[in-house]
Amino acid sequence: MVILESAAALQAQTESWRQAKLRVGLVPTMGALHEGHLQLVRAAAQANDVVVVSVFVNPTQFNNAEDFRLYPRVPEADAALLAPAGCTALFLPSVEQMYAQPTVLRFDFGPLEQVMEGEHRPGHFHGVATVVSKLFHMSRPHRAYFGQKDLQQVAIIRQLVADLSFDLELVAYPTIREADGLAMSSRNRRLAPDARLVAPRLYQALTLGATLVEEQKLSPEAVQQTVAHYLAQESSIELEYFAVADAHTLQPVSGGWVAGSTVALCLAAHVGGVRLIDNVVVPLP
Ligand SMILES: Nc1ncnc2c1ncn2[C@@H]1O[C@H](COP(=O)(O)OP(=O)(O)OP(=O)(O)O)[C@@H](O)[C@H]1O
Ligand SMILES: CC(C)(CO)[C@@H](O)C(=O)[O-]
Numbered sequence: 001m002v003i004l005e006s007a008a009a010l011q012a013q014t015e016s017w018r019q020a021k022l023r024v025g026l027v028p029t030m031g032a033l034h035e036g037h038l039q040l041v042r043a044a045a046q047a048n049d050v051v052v053v054s055v056f057v058n059p060t061q062f063n064n065a066e067d068f069r070l071y072p073r074v075p076e077a078d079a080a081l082l083a084p085a086g087c088t089a090l091f092l093p094s095v096e097q098m099y100a101q102p103t104v105l106r107f108d109f110g111p112l113e114q115v116m117e118g119e120h121r122p123g124h125f126h127g128v129a130t131v132v133s134k135l136f137h138m139s140r141p142h143r144a145y146f147g148q149k150d151l152q153q154v155a156i157i158r159q160l161v162a163d164l165s166f167d168l169e170l171v172a173y174p175t176i177r178e179a180d181g182l183a184m185s186s187r188n189r190r191l192a193p194d195a196r197l198v199a200p201r202l203y204q205a206l207t208l209g210a211t212l213v214e215e216q217k218l219s220p221e222a223v224q225q226t227v228a229h230y231l232a233q234e235s236s237i238e239l240e241y242f243a244v245a246d247a248h249t250l251q252p253v254s255g256g257w258v259a260g261s262t263v264a265l266c267l268a269a270h271v272g273g274v275r276l277i278d279n280v281v282v283p284l285p
């Protein structure tokens, strides 16, 4: 595995791979890697000839300076995990490399980002789209891998790929969970032991919600209230939002259920001061 630290080095590397007719897979990350990330890398290694993994804590997608400062950064440990998982090149740029000058281009995804993460983290998806576009241009992948844990991010990047005609296949990978159901996340490292014990309740709430949606006995609004009430019983969980949404448009479902649609239940919550997100999707007959 090679470690590349500049955009020029990555571009030169991918150019030579493309000339050799090798298929390039890209896995963008912010590091502090866990099994969820490694499964994305293994999937990329299986379907492509070479795999680029980027590790970059992207400042432009953080709306909270403290969150950016506290984001775990362990590049040596990340590098040690990546080679055995099938990574060919680790791209580890500095902020100066990625943002040599302030960007003026602004992304606006309309209704897709006016809900959930986009609503609660102003500017977040502008930052994600900026850095992901740069990574796509620098690595020119045939396939790019993203996790469904960030369901709205996948929808935004699907729109980005379509709008800007990026010539690549977007692969959305299922959410990998701990044995107790907690979605793997780099921010889980910041959970104190008591918060870690409580955190699986988020997935339990989503599972409860999924059962209620499948039964279709309660209205979307009643499902929303029932799940919020379930979480309110745990005082160390502070719910930021719980959305009952259409899985494709991400707009709230209200009034009744639509046959043949897919419902996404998405939440963000603070557990012992750490902000976590999770979701489940429920296809309706
Ligand atoms: N548990 C998981 N299962 C599947 N994919 C995941 C999982 N966690 C993260 N990913 C995916 O890995 C990629 C990089 O994510 P990122 O580096 O932000 O890690 P993260 O664990 O989501 O961290 P955090 O949520 O704390 O920012 C994203 O596409 C993300 O959706
Ligand atoms: C896609 C991404 C690497 C862009 O910084 C980030 O949003 C993430 O880790 O999900």
Ligand code: BAL
Residues within 6 Å of the ligand: 030, 061, 062, 150
């Ligand atoms: N996985 C999403 C990256 C972020 O929280 O900024």
